[in-house]
Amino acid sequence: MSSTETKKIIYSACALILAGISAYDGIYRLESFGVIGGLLEAAVTRGDTGLLVLASFELVVLDTLWLVPGILSGFLLIDVWRTCLPFRWWVNYFLVLPWVAVIHLVLALQGSGYSFIGGFIVITLAVLAVIEMGEARESFAAVALVVFGLGMAVNWLNIVPAFSFIPISHGDLDVGIKLAAGFLQGESVLNLGLFFSVFFMFISLVITLLISVYLRRIGLVEENKVKEMKLQEMEIQARQARVLQEMHTLVHDLKTPLMTIRGLNSLVEMSAANEKVVEYCRRIDGSVDKVNAMVSEILYDEVRKKIAVEELITYVRAHVLVKKTGQEVIFDIAEGMPLLEINVIRMSRVLINIIENAFTATAGVRDARITIRVYAKNGDTVFFEVSDNGRGIPAGQLENVWNWGYSTRGNSAGLGLAFVRQIVKNHHGTVEISSSECAGTTVTISLKGAGDDESTDNR
Numbered sequence: 017m018s019s020t021e022t023k024k025i026i027y028s029a030c031a032l033i034l035a036g037i038s039a040y041d042g043i044y045r046l047e048s049f050g051v052i053g054g055l056l057e058a059a060v061t062r063g064d065t066g067l068l069v070l071a072s073f074e075l076v077v078l079d080t081l082w083l084v085p086g087i088l089s090g091f092l093l094i095d096v097w098r099t100c101l102p103f104r105w106w107v108n109y110f111l112v113l114p115w116v117a118v119i120h121l122v123l124a125l126q127g128s129g130y131s132f133i134g135g136f137i138v139i140t141l142a143v144l145a146v147i148e149m150g151e152a153r154e155s156f157a158a159v160a161l162v163v164f165g166l167g168m169a170v171n172w173l174n175i176v177p178a179f180s181f182i183p184i185s186h187g188d189l190d191v192g193i194k195l196a197a198g199f200l201q202g203e204s205v206l207n208l209g210l211f212f213s214v215f216f217m218f219i220s221l222v223i224t225l226l227i228s229v230y231l232r233r234i235g236l237v238e239e240n241k242v243k244e245m246k247l248q249e250m251e252i253q254a255r256q257a258r259v260l261q262e263m264h265t266l267v268h269d270l271k272t273p274l275m276t277i278r279g280l281n282s283l284v285e286m287s288a289a290n291e292k293v294v295e296y297c298r299r300i301d302g303s304v305d306k307v308n309a310m311v312s313e314i315l316y317d318e319v320r321k322k323i324a325v326e327e328l329i330t331y332v333r334a335h336v337l338v339k340k341t342g343q344e345v346i347f348d349i350a351e352g353m354p355l356l357e358i359n360v361i362r363m364s365r366v367l368i369n370i371i372e373n374a375f376t377a378t379a380g381v382r383d384a385r386i387t388i389r390v391y392a393k394n395g396d397t398v399f400f401e402v403s404d405n406g407r408g409i410p411a412g413q414l415e416n417v418w419n420w421g422y423s424t425r426g427n428s429a430g431l432g433l434a435f436v437r438q439i440v441k442n443h444h445g446t447v448e449i450s451s452s453e454c455a456g457t458t459v460t461i462s463l464k465g466a467g468d469d470e471s472t473d474n475r
Contacts (some may be wrong), residue, residue, distance in 0.1 A: 019444040024096050031092040038086030038119050052078075052189055056196050065202040072175045072193055072206060079174070080167035081115070083135050087142055087163050088364045092156065106147045113139050124175075134170050145224040150231045158227050165220035172213035177203040209379055249419070270311055278304050321340070322466050323360055325353045325390055325398055336371045343375060343384040343404075348393040353398055354465030358443055363463075366436050370402045370459050373433075377406030377457060396465040403458040409451040417449060 032053070052071050058066035101108045116139055142163045146153070153159070173179045174190045177197060197206045278301060285297035302373075309321075329349055336345070356363075356431035371386065378384035389401040409417065417433050440447045440461055451457040 027092055027096040029032075031089040031096070034085040034089035034092065034116075035119060038082055038089065038116075040085075053192070056189075056192055060196050060199060063200060063204045065197075065200055065346075066197055068193065068200065068202055069205060074208065075175065075193065076168060076171045076209075079134070079171040080164065083138060084160075084164050084167050086116045086119045087112055087139055088156075088160055088165075090150070091142075091146065091159055091163075095156070105151050109143045109146055112143060130412055134174065138163070138166050138170050141170075142219075143178075145220065148224050149227045150235075152231050152235065153227060155227065158223055162220045162223050165216040165223070169213045169215075169217040169220065171456075172209040172216070176207055176209045176213070178207050270307075274304055274311075319359055320357045321360065322357050323356045324355055325349070328356065328358075328360065328364065329388075329390060331360070332367045332371070335364070335368050337376075342378060343378050343386050346385065346387045347390075348387065348389040353390070353392045353395055356398060356463055357466035358463065359439075362439050363443065364463070366439050367400060367402070369433075369436055370461075373459075374402055374404040374406065374457070378404050379406075382408055392465070398463050398465055400461040400463075401458060403456060405456040408453040408455050408457055409449075410453050414449065414451060 052074050055067050055071035055074070059065065059071065091109065093115070094108050094111060098105055098108050101111070102195060113136070116135060120135060139264075142159075145162045145166070149158070175193050177194050180194060193206070197203050281297050281300045281304070285294055285301075287296065288294050326349060329347065333347060366389075371388065374386045378386060383405070385405050387401075387403045389403070390398065391401075392398050418437050419434065436459075438446050443463055445461060445463040447459065447461045449457065449459050
């Protein structure tokens with residue numbers, strides 16, 4: 017069972033517990049009628065409006081305590097299961113109405129004198145408040161405060177004589193409190209309940225608006241951050257395109273002096289009488305061919321040629337070992353691996369780039385070690401695994417390492433691993449990275465071996 021499913025089950029159980037608390041509070045409300053009735057009787061007997069206010073307060077609190085947990089249980093169930101519900105996210109919250117209606121029906125069967133009209137008003141206002149907070153709302157405590165405030169605001173109106181025309185509740189105690197207030201000529205005292213109603217309504221409104229404004233600002237900040245990242249990515253890509261264009265121009269210009277060298281070398285070879293000079297000329301011509309091949313590989317990504325894995329590693333080893341800064345570098349190369357058909361220059365740069373990152377990650381680390389393992393699986397897939405025991409990458413940043421422009425070093429342009437993934441992808445391979453902070457990093461590249469019947473050069 018996944019953690020998400022476990023969380024849903026736990027939250028659903030909490031919602032059912034809240035519903036049970038609501039039902040229990042409703043039953044306790046019925047049992048408390050005698051206590052509140054005793055306070056009313058004492059208030060009338062003594063002519064004490066203070067006892068009348070106390071009875072009113074107890075009734076308001078009881079009516080709120082049975083209603084609020086039921087509403088919260090409905091909100092909690094919808095928050096947990098709304099992805100499974102058929103309606104839009106804000107429509108789903110109106111399902112709280114039938115949910116609380118079921119709880120109210122159970123209490124009505126036991127003789128509850130609470131009119132559901134008041135509960136309907138509280139639920140409707142609570143749903144509108146939650147919708148105003150927005151779909152990104154995560155704080156359930158804020159919802160609880162808003163619902164409690166709305167419940168108190170509406171229930172205070174039950175005992176305000178000036179609002180007797182509103183059929184919020186016509187229970188025996190509500191009517192009894194108002195009759196007692198009329199007998200004691202204390203309507204003005206009970207009308208002060210309007211102040212409490214406005215106070216709780218104001219508090220609920222303020223909490224709702226604060227959360228709504230806060231989430232909207234957070235949304236704008238996130239939106240601006242996304243736009244800024246896209247602009248940075250476009251800028252980096254434009255910079256990369258410009259650099260590549262300049263590099264292509266410079267490399268392409270190399271062909272002119274190479275052709276001159278080849279032409280002059282041919283003239284020397286034809287006019288030479290010494291066999292030693294002729295041999296040297298042929299070597300020069302072969303070297304020019306190799307440089308031409310390298311230029312083609314740099315200019316054109318689609319250029320491929322077959323190469324033994326050992327030859328590729330020899331080329332990489334010659335470039336990286338001269339940069340070693342005290343780390344132990346281990347090459348573990350398996351035998352009997354298939355040939356690769358790759359762009360040698362670009363794939364070499366991929367491996368060199370990864371190893372250079374390992375050098376940087378292990379700089380200053382005690383007993384620093386970098387291991388380059390090369391092995392084959394399933395007979396035709398070659399794996400290049402570069403591991404280090406350096407500082408590692410924090411878990412929250414691991415997914416960002418492939419993005420253009422991302423770098424953990426302030427003096428880097430952030431093109432390295434993005435370049436690595438692009439080149440490997442162009443070779444129909446895969447690249448993966450695993451890392452733990454302070455425990456090191458491992459980068460694994462897999463490439464399909466070349467078949468014997470394939471061409472050796474796809475220029």
